[in-house]
Amino acid sequence: MVRYPHILFDLDGTLIDSAPAILASFREAFASTGVAPVRSIDESVIGPPLTETLQLLSGSNDPALIGRISDAFKASYDSEGYKATAAYTGVGELLAQLAAAGRQLSIATNKRIHPTRLILAHLGWLDYFSHVYALDLFTPRLPDKAAMIARLLADQNIARDQAIYLGDRSEDGESADANGLPFIAVTWGYGSLTASEMRPGWRAAARPSILGELLLLG
Structure with missing residues (x-):
């Protein structure tokens, strides 16, 4: 029996290095709106939803201000900007390997x-993914994210043990824990969980080739 028929992926820092593109657009957004960021615009801010990140960078929760910066970022x-996104080395091959093995892939x-x-279209990856979920879908x-994973599992009738x-x-x-799913941390991204940050039951993969072995061979 296949151990993990359904494989769910995070995107930024897991499959793609979006940092250069995102950071450039953040800098352009703050410059064009005349707002001075209160902290450095660097890789440490990548990962949370856009509004949360803009609140962090601007030091403000004012909806009008955040809306202006958000509109500038999106423009x-x-x-x-998104075209500067790059796939991590070996990830394209990993996705092809998993798809060829009959795994159903989701984001x-x-x-x-x-x-x-x-970005998925730009990288030629759209056909690899059966389902693509985002908070604003x-x-x-x-x-x-916990609610998003729960919604994906429910919508697609995916059993948690699969x-x-x-x-x-x-x-x-x-x-993953909130939904009763096993979790593998990829350590090539900018999140790069350290050994002390790993929770009981979590596993780690330092390269896409290692991740492929864990997913296909157990």
């Missing part, structure tokens, strides 16, 4: 659904 990133990401689809917006979630941040592992 930059959704038009040309559950904090990234907005529009640029997620743009639904109205009202889903509250967090699925696994993969990501690069502690939030990913906690979201």
